[in-house]
Amino acid sequence: MVSRVLEEIKKTIMQRLPARVQVAKVEFEGPELVIYTKNPEIISENGDLIRELAKDLRKRIIIRSDRSVLMEPEKAIEKIHEIVPKEAEITNISFDDVTCEVIIEAKKPGLVIGKYGSTSREIVKNIGWAPKILRTPPISSEIIQRIRRTLRKNSKERKKILHQLGNRIHQETKYENDWARLTAIGGFREVGRSCLYLQTPNSRILLDCGVNVAGTDEKTSYPFLNVPEFAPDNLDAVIITHAHLDHSGFVPYLYHYGYDGPVYCTTPTRDLMTLLQLDHIDIAYREEQPLPFNVKHVKKCIKHTITLDYGEVTDIAPDIRLTLHNAGHILGSAMAHLHIGDGQHNMVYTGDFKYEQSRLLEPAVTRFPRLETLVMESTYGGKEDVQPSRNHAEKELIKTIYTTLRRGGKILIPVFAVGRAQELMVVLEEYIRTGIIHEVPVYIDGMIWEATAIHTARPEYLSKDLRDQIFHMGHNPFISDIFHKVNGMDERMDIIEGEPSIILSTSGMLTGGNSLEYFKWLCENEKNSLVFVGYQAEGSLGRRLQKGWKEIPLKEEGKTRVYKVKMDIKTIEGFSGHSDRRQLMEYVKRVSPRPEKILVCHGDNYKTLDLASSIYRTYKIETKTPLNLETVRIQ
Structure with missing residues (x-):
């Protein structure tokens, strides 16, 4: 069936391409259609075509050279250095024999691409190899290097994976798409372990697969993957909206228990998720509470x-x-738009989304080509969840820092490594640089530090x-x-015993x-x-301190020690990466097209119900607040 589809596509390609183009082969690699040719420069010069x-x-079409026209790697490296200006600061060049790509890492990748892609086209024309251009982070990232090594080392295996996936995606549908339904597997009327299971007559898709970091056992920590209709080996795809553990932390478990398919996300999400x-x-492992999966x-x-990049339309199943x-x-966070069936x-x-401009990121997108069902978060969905402006929050932070430093104290800010930490770094850098804070x-x-390095590698995703x-x-x-990176216990003790300072440290909820x-x-x-x-x-230590606990019992080496809390405890609203109540309601007002149905998730029980009823009363849109393990038909 797939071969028939591919043959028809080949015929169309041969009819449309200039006669002088020598097409060696056409094949599916995952969601992409790859055309291998002996004269790729002709195709690359016809971008509009x-x-x-x-x-x-x-x-999605990718052009690659046939092996027969590839220049020897040593000569190709010399040629690349001739073509690319020195100002690009190339740091590494490597070759992938399987995909016929040359991977060029540079501090200024835009200069390797050239205006309207002119330099990269020149590279293809001269050496045959298709350039894959990557940014060298200004802060060295161990995770990015590790991911790039893994992909290079396993290129042959990855191509095989993509071939198999391509055949699965591009087959014809077996059944008419006359229904679609969502099962709440985690993160409904609660925060943590977000997981939705989308079923159509032809496909099975998982949207997010997270853990509850504040969970006390398996029943409260992990999604309900034991629902009878779910089986990892029947899954077509997993979509991860962003890297936080409550959305991505349980994905490795799927591979431990038989899943062998793709995970779709943005590049920053892949990097941060791995971290x-x-x-x-x-x-x-250190806390002797092993997880049901490991590094492999x-x-x-x-x-x-x-x-995937934002706005890139991709087939992920025969009908989706x-x-x-x-x-x-956060960096790379995404809303997933799914086009089911033939419309x-x-x-x-x-x-998770923020419908407000922040220092770090642009506000969430509101316009989509078509929309019938909206599934939205409600972390701050209660009517009392109105946060102060970002400007007010910054002033409160600066005031707290100033007061603490004046009395000779230190400021500890527990933060999530991804998102809030970088937002605060931008704020602190500006206020110190301009002299507002000493x-x-x-x-x-x-x-x-490692998460920040990943941010520096992906500036195109920033505000x-x-x-x-x-x-x-x-x-x-x-x-x-x-900014000073802390390396080890000795440095920590120097900080504790040293002069007044500001400390940004994980974890954000003081859970470890x-x-x-x-x-x-x-x-x-x-x-x-x-x-x-x-x-x-x-359930987190952070929540207990917010409630005013002044004595905190903590286990240390088998014994319990009670810490008396004398330091000033301050909660500053307004830095959250989540939309507050007003922003959630405004988002529903502004989203286009207007959805026919809204499912509310990712919020405490009361907040979820309160937001859903307010949306219905205000906008007269059908709303639902499913419980975990409930299934809702959306079509």
Whole structure:
């Protein structure tokens, strides 16, 4: 069936391409259609033709050279250095014999691409190899290097995976698409372990697969993957909206238990997700609470991940097309738009989203080509969940820092490594650079440094203001001299015993990690301050401190020690990466087209119900608040 489809596509390609183009072969690689040719420069010079062809075939098209026209790697490297200006600062060149690509890593990749792609076309014309151009991060990233090594080392296996996937995606549908339904497997009327299961007559899709980091056992920590209709080996695709563990932390488990298909997400999500998953495994091992998967399953996930840019329409199953749109929550966070069947139904799953401009990111997208069902988060969906403006939040933070430093104390800010940490770094850098805060060291502990390195590798996903600073003004706030990476216990003790300072450390809810250790050292000194800037889940130490607990019992080496909390505890709303109540309601008002049905998820029971009833009363849109394990027919 697939071969017949491919033959028809080949005929169309041969009819449309110039007669002098020598096509060696055409094949599916995952969602992409790859054309191998002996004269790729002719095709690359006809970009409009390829775009029109892709539009008519409704496929993503990649052009690659046939092996017979590839230049020897040593000569190709010399030629690349002749073609690419030195200002691009190429740091590494490697070759992938399987895909016939040359991987060029550079500090300024735009100069390797050239204006309107002119330099990359020149590379293809001269050496045959198709250039894959990657950014060299200004802060070295161990995770990005590890992912790139894994993909290079397993190129042959990955191509085989993509071939098999291509055959599965591009087969004809067996049944009429006359229904679609969603099963809530996690993250409904609760925050944590987000997981939705989409079924159509032809496809099975998982949207997010997270863990509840504040869970106390398997029943409260992991999604309900034991529902009778779910089987990993019947799954067509997994879509991850963003990297936070409550949305991506359980994906390796799928590979441990038989899943062998793709994970779709943005490139930053893949990088950050890998970082957080590996750290999750490491912490669980150190705390002697092993997870039901290990590092090899994370590696398998990397090999199966297909990254997409915002706005890129992609076939992920015979009857489903996926498009990712900016969600404004963290770097690479996405709303998933699913086009089901031949236009029979369209749904958007928001994941976590922020409908407000932040220093770090642009606000969430509101316009979609078609939309019948909207599945949206409600973390701050209660009527009392109105956050102050970002400007007010910054002023409160600066005031707290100023007051604490004046009395000779230290400021501990427990943060999620991804998102809030980088937002705060941008804020602190500006206020210290402009003299509003006296210059003090800002210590970066835990995964924050590595997560920040990933941010520096993907500036195209940042807000317009930040991109302008980095690209046009030559100022990158993330690499400021005020930030100091903490390396090991000795440095931590020097910080505790040293002069006043600001400490950004994980974890954000004080559920473990280095922030908990800093808390133990600092909490009994009234000069110090603890500042919460993110969500504190029920059951976490952070939530207990917010409730006013002054005595905290913590286990240490088999014994329990009670810490007396004398430090100032401050919660500053407004830095959250989630939309508050007003923004959630405004989003529903602004989203276009107007959805026929809204399912509300990712919020405490009361907040979910309150938001859903308010949406119905205000906009007269049908709303539902499913419980975990409930199934809702959306078509």
